[in-house]
Amino acid sequence: MDLISTILEMTIFPGVLFVTMLSLIYEWLDRKIYARLQHRYGPLYTGPSGILQPLADIVKLLSKEDIEPEVADKWILRLTPIVLLTLPLAASMYIPMLKLDRGFVSFEGDLVFILLLLTLYGVCIVLAAWASTNRFGSIGGIRTAIQLFSFEIPLVISLLAPSIDVGTLSIGGLILWQSRNLPFILLQPIGFIVAFLCFIGELERIPFDIPHAETELVAGWMTEFSGRKLALIRLSMDVELLIASMLLACVYLGGGAGPILPPIVWLILKSIMILALMSNVRALLARFRIDQVARGAWMILTPLALIQTLLSATF
């Protein structure tokens, strides 16, 4: 009986279905904010204020024909979109949503496990690009690899700095500590900025959208993906956006901690704040070159993250 209720919770609320729907709403919010900053209206017709537009996009892609290139590695081409959606959805199980200090599964070290899942996402992208046997795809995949190598280290270090301060590696432990003391954005502002920039890079959003730069590479690593595969990839990017903003809210803004309202509302409010910040950056900046990104990540972000760890460890 216990097992059945666990399975139901994991499938419906606040599990896979809830996270997927929420991520579609996040995409709508992102598109709306981005459009308003450019004096456009954004999605308008599907549902009230166009809130169903991302879902309609996914359904439309599902109904399109699925074309596979003759020479492509078919099995990798079919498997990678499925794995790409699985990874961020699995990561969502470890984020404390309903309860303040634990997700569905939580153990000492789930912060590192989520980071592992997000890294595997990048590795899968490289594999997908290589299997598609397309020139544009291959170049996009190599750029993804470079970006992964560049942003992984500062991201890991800047997310570990709070856990060194508190002495725990579980997200729940970090949230509990922050609910009793100050949130880490006030204690470690440099670390927050570094983690925020690294997440934009990991999500491949403007200004770090080099792996699928439309003006240079058609669609980058996803050039050969069409129909249901593209639908899965789009969905997985939305879920990854949700996971990234929620993880940042948990580690640096105190997660579900807050007065009166239940934890899940606070978590959503805080992650929407981070999402709005990301949309602002997206509207504000233009794309960097790949060598500028690699140089900046290694020469600026990594030292900053290390200095933050040093400061928080000594004081």
Add this chain to the structure above:
Amino acid sequence: MIDMILSIAIPLLFALAIYWIGGRISAKGSANPGKVKPYACGEDLPGVKSNLDITRFYVYLVYFMIFDILGVILSLAFTANPIYIALFIAPTIAALLFIAIRVEDVGG
């Protein structure tokens, strides 16, 4: 333990279900030799699995490994005395600054 297995299995089944539904409702177009060629902007480029030029990546991979080990050690040191962590990080920052000053093209 069963929770951890379920946390991977349920998303996987969900993704497979969407993939299967997509296969059922998608349009079935006619076979066409031009359609199954890799997209190449109108050029005649055959599809090949590109070989990565590892030599360009080598510097990156070495740096990445060194700093990944740093990350692992930091993640294992969260209960250690902060002085040891500081002693460990300080030479790394010095080394990074040295690279920034001396090596011109780490950016590759």
